[in-house]
């Protein structure tokens with residue numbers, strides 16, 4: 691069987707909800723590190739969510755906060771630091787801040803081992819979308835993926851650069867404008883805070899022909915509720931992949 695086509699939009703209702711480790715298996719490993727990504731897959735996740743930012747000199751790195759203080763032994767703003775400075779930091783348990791290229795190599799190696807991890811690459815910062823597309827092309831990355839962002843202009847410029855890549859529009863709350871926005875950029879899914887996903891919202895989004903993604907579901911009761919929705923979610927994202935994997 692050929693590898694899944696990463697440029698193929700999901701389209702239609704998925705038959706099975708993807709379980710994605712939020713920043714990897716971030717409850718049990720340093721978030722947004724290769725260790726957390728490996729652990730997520732080991733714990734039964736179908737893939738991972740991770741956050742992409744640009745260093746001062748344009749390297750795409752995987753880190754959530756604007757600053758490095760919470761997750762590393764360094765100080766400063768990611769976008770003001772050159773990659774060499776970021777690469778020297780300890781991101782926990784001896785891990786470093788991975789680059790997107792390193793993450794794609796990990797995912798490619800995982801595919802070679804027989805498992806194709808789904809990558810949800812969250813774009814944080816103007817220009818990260820087009821740059822991510824370049825990195826994917828350079829790596830020849832063959833696996834399934836979706837790019838998401840809270841920042842609409844970032845998704846717009848990503849869509850302009852690639853007419854087919856799967857896009858998810860992130861938001862905390864649900865509001866009806868999101869449906870028109872998602873359609874305007876050809877996003878396949880609204881990617882909402884799990885608390886915003888009520889049966890009424892799920893019905894409205896499904897009627898609009900869009901899928902739904904839920905973040906960040908950690909409580910087993912929430913996970914059960916979300917996995918029982920019909921039509922099923924495209925993906926559920928959580929810090930405890932083992933809970934997502936055992937939730938059905």
Ligand code: G3P
Pocket residue numbers: 712739741754812838860905906927
């Ligand atoms: O992509 C879903 C979730 O990660 C969004 O929020 O702040 O954890 O990146 P945040």
Ligand code: MG
Pocket residue numbers: 739740741812
């Ligand atoms: Mg994120």
